[in-house]
Each structure stands twice: as structure tokens, then as C-alpha cells.
Amino acid sequence: MPVIKAPQEFNVEDLFIDLRAVLGTALYLKCEGFNFAGSVKLKAAAEMVAAAERDGLIGLDSVLVESSSGNLGVALAMVAADRGLRFVCVTDPRCNTASRRLMRSLGAEVVVVEAQDANGGYLNSRISHVRDLCASDPRYVWLNQYANPGNWRAHYLHTAPAIARSFPGLEVLFVGAGTTGTLMGCARYFKERGAPVTIVAVDAVGSVTFGGVPERRMVPGLGTSVRPELVDESWLDDVVHVPEPDTIMACHSLAARGFLFGGSTGTVVSGASRWLAEKYPGEEPVAVAVSPDLGERYLDSIYEEGWLRDHFGRLDLPDRPDRSERP
Structure with missing residues (x-):
């Protein structure tokens, strides 16, 4: 059991x-x-947060921030809630409504970036917004799922x-x-x-x-x-x-x-x-x-x-x- x-x-x-x-x-x-996050992304979210904690990158006042089209955002919102951490998900209009509502239900802040990048997508724009947040306040911790x-x-x-x-x-x-x-x-x-x-x-x-x-x-x-x-x-x-x-x-x-x-x-x-x-x-x-x-x-x-x-x-x-x- x-x-x-x-x-x-x-x-x-x-x-x-x-x-x-x-x-x-x-x-x-x-x-x-x-699983409770509903996707394979829960594994990555748990591992990245655990590694950041082991490396001393996350403190009591840290705010996790990540760019996501949906599933990783939900998974990180869940892990952050378990850890008692704030989490900001930077997403775009393609993120479905259910994922946004799930993240907010778990206590996350969801930011929707509307500007497309040069390739006609949103990833560069999302990452740029994440970088701006991190530059504005040292409490932000970007896990950077892409690297x-x-x-x-x-x-x-x-x-x-x-x-x-x-x-x-x-x-x-x-x-x-x-x-x-x-x-x-x-x-x-x-x-x-x-x-x-x-x-x-x-x-x-x-x-x-x-x-x-x-x-x-x-x-x-x-x-x-x-x-x-x-x-x-x-x-x-x-x-x-x-x-x-x-x-x-x-x-x-x-x-x-x-x-x-x-x-x-x-x-x-x-x-x-x-x-x-x-x-x-x-x-x-x-x-x-x-x-x-x-x-x-x-x-x-x-x-x-x-x-x-x-x-x-x-x-x-x-x-x-x-x-x-x-x-």
C-alpha cells in the first residue's frame, strides 16, 4: 500500500x-x-527543485520562476506548494485554460506573455521576461528547464x-x-x-x-x-x-x-x-x-x-x- x-x-x-x-x-x-500533476513533468520538477535545494540556491524567501507552456508549470506549482515556496509561471496564449487554473489553484502566479518572438513562437519572449524578473529581485530563482x-x-x-x-x-x-x-x-x-x-x-x-x-x-x-x-x-x-x-x-x-x-x-x-x-x-x-x-x-x-x-x-x-x- x-x-x-x-x-x-x-x-x-x-x-x-x-x-x-x-x-x-x-x-x-x-x-x-x-500522478498528482498529471504529466511526466512532475519528475523533472521534483528533481530540479531538489537539486537547487541541495546546492543552496533556494532559501526561505526564494521565489521560483519558470517559463512553461503548461505541464511543467503545473508540476512546479505542486512542488512549490509542498515546499512552502512562491512560484511564478511565465507562459503564453497557447497554454490551455485548465493548466492556468490548476497553477493558480495551487497558489502560483501565472504571467501570460503576449509578444511573439522572431521565430513566430513565444519562447524567447517568455525567457526574456524571466530574465527581467530575475534581474529585478535577487529572490527570484530560475530553474531553467531548457538547460x-x-x-x-x-x-x-x-x-x-x-x-x-x-x-x-x-x-x-x-x-x-x-x-x-x-x-x-x-x-x-x-x-x-x-x-x-x-x-x-x-x-x-x-x-x-x-x-x-x-x-x-x-x-x-x-x-x-x-x-x-x-x-x-x-x-x-x-x-x-x-x-x-x-x-x-x-x-x-x-x-x-x-x-x-x-x-x-x-x-x-x-x-x-x-x-x-x-x-x-x-x-x-x-x-x-x-x-x-x-x-x-x-x-x-x-x-x-x-x-x-x-x-x-x-x-x-x-x-x-x-x-x-x-x-
Whole structure:
């Protein structure tokens, strides 16, 4: 029976979904959304805060500040509440309403930066605002998820070993690329051990993380308008870029079978399915994809008809399975 004293102490590590019946592809999905923050970002938040405390960077009057599109902000708000610390999340208009409300419910201050950067995104603008806050008052402590080694270390210590335990014969691992913390932690773990695992990064079209051309991106989560300092392509074997309409189609295909996941998961599943079809036609390698979060926070966006129509026009979404002939 699990008994915890802090919300970040609980996370389900051994839940995987066999997506063969949904996708027609042999792919296992590691579900990271079953913790009190609702996403894989709780691991990074807990590790980065703990490391900052060990290093003496956080005092009683410190104010944590971070740039986030949503999930890490929620996770840091939760850890800060547990530690009795103030937290300011600097986000942008793409951050969904549910995430903003969650952060505020946990006692965080949420600042929405409206100015786009030169790449048409918001990351540079968010980081600039964070830097201005830190320059204005020494109490602000920026954990900097884009460069903080605690970000990837959390997944090196927890996420990757959990996958290795469940799938000792793993052949291909798909991980989405946002800050690249999950990606780099998992890649380092398997590569350092000489495991014969192909590491495939999944990114959004319009992201500049792997040298892509910057474009408008509406789904928060994966992709960046500024290359993260953590990324090191020498640990990776391949990169897949997924258009946002494909992300939405994958989300709705999963939802049609009762699995409601977030936009990042839709991107990873779509990219993994395409990559496996191209690289292993007619074969079934042991393949795992990491699902960062669940779908409840996206009900007002990728699962809302008006939002989809406004941003993507008419999409030919998958039909719900016909159950009319079932007894």
C-alpha cells in the first residue's frame, strides 16, 4: 500500500498500453499522466527543485520562476506548494485554460506573455521576461528547464529504467522533444549501457529544435522556437517531424477507442506509427513510445470543434466505431 507525504512522491511507472488494436501497429505506450500533476513533468520538477535545494540556491524567501507552456508549470506549482515556496509561471496564449487554473489553484502566479518572438513562437519572449524578473529581485530563482541537467537526470534515474525493466528486449524507443529532458535522459541511459535500442526523437513541424524551419504551432507541449541547450543529437538515431493535423488525428483516433490523451502523446503516436511503417514494413519490433500526459486539459482545444475549425479548418476526423449491431 503506497503511503506518501508529498504529492511528487507518487507516480505510476509500470502502466503500458498495447496500441495494436487501435493503430494496427505493434506499439506500446508508456503512460506518464498518472500522478498528482498529471504529466511526466512532475519528475523533472521534483528533481530540479531538489537539486537547487541541495546546492543552496533556494532559501526561505526564494521565489521560483519558470517559463512553461503548461505541464511543467503545473508540476512546479505542486512542488512549490509542498515546499512552502512562491512560484511564478511565465507562459503564453497557447497554454490551455485548465493548466492556468490548476497553477493558480495551487497558489502560483501565472504571467501570460503576449509578444511573439522572431521565430513566430513565444519562447524567447517568455525567457526574456524571466530574465527581467530575475534581474529585478535577487529572490527570484530560475530553474531553467531548457538547460538544467536535473531535467534529463530525472528520466535517466526513473523513466528509462522503468522501460528497461518492463521491456528487456526493447528495440525502438520513441520520445517526444520539447525541452528534450525526457528524450536526453532516456537516450543517455540506453546508450551508456550499450543497449541495442534505436532512439527516435519525435518533434512537431514548425519546431527549430533539430534545425527545422519555424512555423506557427498551436498545440502546446512538443517543439520549440529556440533550440534547447540540453539537446545533443549524438545520443539519437533518428528524428521524425509531425504536422499538427496528424497530431490531432492521432488524438481523436485514440479517443475513439476510449483513450483520451494530450497533444504531445498524439504527436509521438503519429510519428512512431509512420516511422515503424517506413522502417519495419510487415515486421513487429519491440517498440515503446512515451506518453507525457492525459487529455483532460485539452478539452477546450484539440477536442473542441470550434477551436479546431478556427485554427485548422475542416479536418476529416476518424469516425467512432459502429457499435449499433452489438447486443
